[in-house]
Amino acid sequence: MFVYEIAALAAAALWAITGLVATTPSQHLGAIAFNRYRMLMVFAVLAIYVTAVPGWGSIGGDHLLPLILSGFIGIFLGDTALFLALNRLGPRRTAMLFSLNAPISALLGWILLGETLSGQALAGVLIAFAGVILAIGFGKRRSQLHQWEAIKGPLWIGLVLGLAAALSQSVGSLIARPIMEAGVDPVAASALRIGVAAFGLTLIAALPSPLVKAQNPMTPGVALGVAVTGIMGMGIGMTLILFALSGGEVGIISTLSATTPAIQLPLLWARTRECPALGAWIGAALVVIGCALIFGV
Template sequence: MQDYFGEIAGVLTAVFWTVTSMAFESAGKKVGSLAVNLIRLVMAFFFIGAYSWIARGFFFPSDASLFQWQWLALSGLVGFVIGDLLLFQAFVVVGARISMLIMALAPPFAALVGWLLLGEVLDSQSWLGMAVTMVGIVIVILKRERSTQNGSIVRKLTSSYSVPGILLALGGAIGQATGLVLSKKGMGEYDAFSASQIRVLAGIAGFSILFIFMKRWPWVWTALKHGSAMKRITLGAFFGPFLGVSFSLLAVQHTSAGIAATLMAITPVLIIAPSVIIFKEKVNWKEILGAVVTVAGVAMFFL
């Protein structure tokens, strides 16, 4: 079992992200995605601090080197502030299920960023995997529309979902992929939970500055008074930036980044059942096929 610790951590990350994406979708629709982003990071900071104090004797990651602080903080700004800001708004616009499906592009994006920043080489199978992943997403988000113009039937491809929502999720995938590569560069053998805390702290600082310029602090106070939303934010904070992000770093530490990213990318399949049961969403065969093809493409990318 110890030999597969990284793989198990990757699967658990996908489960945690399934829970947190649905919790944040619900909370974001009640109080707005911006407030949810900041509140959940503050909660996560204390969750991680309490765990680290018990496990390592450090509430605050004061034992991290300057190199680790620099790269992990940059990772937090890119992954949390940019990536999650776009992703959480996508939750509100197109829902968690479609957003997380598009997030399946994060592993290929991570490989591309790794190639650019770390010199990692992509082979032909990797490019094929990216193509299959794109096909799976296209199956879901595009539809053929039939209309009549000047007495003749015209067929054209249109988006099944909000184009701005899809672009938001795509931006989230790029942000999180870049954040993962930056965190791997900065973390090394350092404790994954404490590394997550540095990322979270950078995210809190970034959102705080953003809130000052946008004058959105009243939104936070309103959200804090919303009991139903706060329950969902607390649940999402526990399973997301506390467990989810920390276990993703554990997965990267204990197995190859490719295998870890592949296992994390099964979220689009895991989220189908709870979306139907909890949010009463209607899922057709095309969307199920697209989700399966997308995950198959990600798996192919890293086999």
């Protein structure tokens, strides 16, 4: 009982932890190089596991194209935008922006799939967006000096990247949802989606532009950070979400997965020794409340 809900909440907790762990290696290597190493590591681990089980057989011919498209949009585009935003905005603001994938999913379902959006759901969308705006605008006190609270470059670029990550995640999930409901092995689906992202990032890395190359050499500590964030956040976290979508109610799963910013605040407090501002706490709470209203939880 509640196994799907527990899986979604566990994924949110893993994303909260890995969002903090990923900050240093992502800034050290650069977002694209970091994400490429991360995807290659996770794909290798998942592919070995799925081959040994075996689990590839659960993916039918009619599942391939949707999963490939879901991996390209949700992981290749979404995760790259996510870590570009992380390097500019820090973990707290990035997590808040990424949590908007739940209300964005509701809006896309209404616009593209003709799903009903009630007055309560519309209020939830507005509350969630208000929570993110509040947390970004008033989520930092003047006394907070930790580098994770610094904004690098124009704020609007970070905001666009964070919103692009949330949108990509929403579209990727919408594409994958019917495939998961059909009974495809979640680990095999994750391996395929991540493999698509790893392939795309490897092609990009072959370009002559220095922007796609590692900004600094790999070190043992950075490699450990890449492996931890990849296996915990992408390998286990995303697989848990796909498992949760295979049997749980989409609304509840989406709401629980959007609790990452709220879970991350006490972790930030413990890590930086600086209590997040009141605006950050209120904003995170509004995001969770808004998502709950959207899906009638």
